[in-house]
Amino acid sequence: MTSITQKTHYEILEVERDCSVQDVKNAYRRKLLNIHPDKTNKQLDSDIIAKIKLAHATLSDPQLRTKYDDELIQTYKKSGLISTGEGLDIVNLDDFEYVEEDDMGNFLKDCPRCTGENGFVLTEDDLAENGTPDGFGGYNIIVQCNACSLWLKIKYFDLEDEEEEGQQV
Numbered sequence: 061m062t063s064i065t066q067k068t069h070y071e072i073l074e075v076e077r078d079c080s081v082q083d084v085k086n087a088y089r090r091k092l093l094n095i096h097p098d099k100t101n102k103q104l105d106s107d108i109i110a111k112i113k114l115a116h117a118t119l120s121d122p123q124l125r126t127k128y129d130d131e132l133i134q135t136y137k138k139s140g141l142i143s144t145g146e147g148l149d150i151v152n153l154d155d156f157e158y159v160e161e162d163d164m165g166n167f168l169k170d171c172p173r174c175t176g177e178n179g180f181v182l183t184e185d186d187l188a189e190n191g192t193p194d195g196f197g198g199y200n201i202i203v204q205c206n207a208c209s210l211w212l213k214i215k216y217f218d219l220e221d222e223e224e225e226g227q228q229v
Contacts, residue, residue: 068132069115077129081120088116148202153216156182176207180214187216 070077073087091112118124149172156167164183171179180203191199198217204210 067111069118069128072111072115073119075119079119081122084116084119088112088120148211148213150213150215153182153187153214156180156214171205171207171210173210174205174208176205179205179207179210180212181206182214191216 070079073084073091075083075087079087092109095108095112118128151169153167156169159166159168166184167180167182167187168178169180170177182201182203186203187199187201191201194200194215198215201214201216202211203214205212
């Protein structure tokens with residue numbers, strides 16, 4: 061399992077995540093040539109060779125690569141990051157379970173990082189009072205898990221606005 065503090069196989073070979081197998085092979089050769097003692101006049105670090113070989117073996121095999129990519133995604137999620145590095149995970153309010161109690165609705169979701177049950181809880185009032193327009197007719201709200209430090213950006217649409225639009229059509 062990869063840690064977020066370790067370089068990924070993609071970083072080791074200096075290739076993009078969507079690179080082809082041929083790109084991986086070319087990068088593998090280039091990296092080995094660039095660290096060869098005859099080319100660099102430096103003592104060879106056997107650890108880096110092992111990392112380059114492992115990265116090549118993993119990214120060249122479609123099954124191993126898919127498994128590795130899935131592990132990377134899970135590692136980033138558990139760390140509160142997303143694999144693209146663009147910031148907060150974005151989820152849709154439809155991913156939440158709606159529970160109505162005492163004429164009040166709550167939206168519940170287990171935390172993907174700490175797996176805390178109902179780690180994310182939103183009330184209808186939270187959505188009405190704290191959501192910010194996204195510029196596309198919807199809203200965003202940023203919330204933190206009740207059990208850990210993971211933050212999510214929740215996208216949603218105002219149900220009253222949707223109902224009014226449906227009646228006008």
